[in-house]
Amino acid sequence: MIYLFSKLAQIFGLLALCVVGILIALVFVQADIEMLAQEEQTSNWGCGTVSPNEHLLLDTVSVSDTVIVGKVLFDNNCQQCHSAGAEVIIGPGLKGILERRSMEWIVPWVQNSQKMIAAGDPYGTALYNKYNKNMMQSFELTEYEIRAIIAYVQVYREQVYLSNK
Ligand code: HEC
Numbered sequence: 001m002i003y004l005f006s007k008l009a010q011i012f013g014l015l016a017l018c019v020v021g022i023l024i025a026l027v028f029v030q031a032d033i034e035m036l037a038q039e040e041q042t043s044n045w046g047c048g049t050v051s052p053n054e055h056l057l058l059d060t061v062s063v064s065d066t067v068i069v070g071k072v073l074f075d076n077n078c079q080q081c082h083s084a085g086a087e088v089i090i091g092p093g094l095k096g097i098l099e100r101r102s103m104e105w106i107v108p109w110v111q112n113s114q115k116m117i118a119a120g121d122p123y124g125t126a127l128y129n130k131y132n133k134n135m136m137q138s139f140e141l142t143e144y145e146i147r148a149i150i151a152y153v154q155v156y157r158e159q160v161y162l163s164n165k
Contacts, residue, residue, distance in 0.1 A: 070152030084156035094153045112138040
C-alpha cells in the first residue's frame with residue numbers, strides 16, 4: 001500500500017514538472033513572437049529606400065552575374081579606350097554615362113558609331129570632333145551584352161573590388 005502511494009506521488013510529481021515546463025516554454029514562445037512582430041515593423045522599408053542589410057551586401061560580396069559578364073566584356077572590348085571611371089583614355093570615361101545618354105542611344109552607338117555619325121547624330125558628331133576624330137570601332141555585341149557592360153560601369157567605383165588595376 002505504501003509502495004503504491006509513493007509510486008502515485010512520483011507520477012504526480014512528474015506531471016507537475018511537465019506542466020511547469022510547458023508553462024515556461026509558452027512564456028518563451030510568446031516572447032519570441034513579440035520580437036518577430038517588432039522586427040517586422042522595423043524592417044518594413046518603403047519603395048526606394050535601402051535597408052542597412054542591402055548596403056552591407058552592395059559593399060561586400062553581392063555582385064550579379066550580369067555585372068560579372070559586363071566586366072569581362074568591358075575588359076576585352078572597351079578598356080583600351082575607356083575607363084569605367086571619369087578618366088579619359090582615348091575616349092571619355094564612361095562614369096555616369098546613363099545621365100548623359102539613354103540605353104536606346106548607347107546600344108546602336110556601340111554596335112556602329114560611325115553609322116550614327118554618318119546619319120548626322122548631333123551628340124555623336126560633337127563627341128567625335130571633341131575626341132580628335134578618333135574612331136570607335138563597331139562591336140558585334142548584343143543588346144544584352146551592351147546592357148551588361150553599362151551595368152558594370154554603373155556599379156564601378158574607383159579602386160573597388162572588381163577593378164584589377
Ligand atoms: C579604339 C578606341 C575605342 C574603343 C575600343 C571603344 N571606344 Fe567608345 N569611344 C571612343 C571614342 C574616341 C569616343 C568619343 C566619340 C568618337 O570619337 O567617336 C567613344 C565614345 C563612347 C561613348 C559615348 C561616351 C559619352 O561620354 O557620351 C560610349 C557610350 C562608348 N564609347 C562606349 C563604348 C563601349 C561600351 C565600348 C566597348 C564595347 C567602347 N566604347 C569601345 C573610343 C573607343
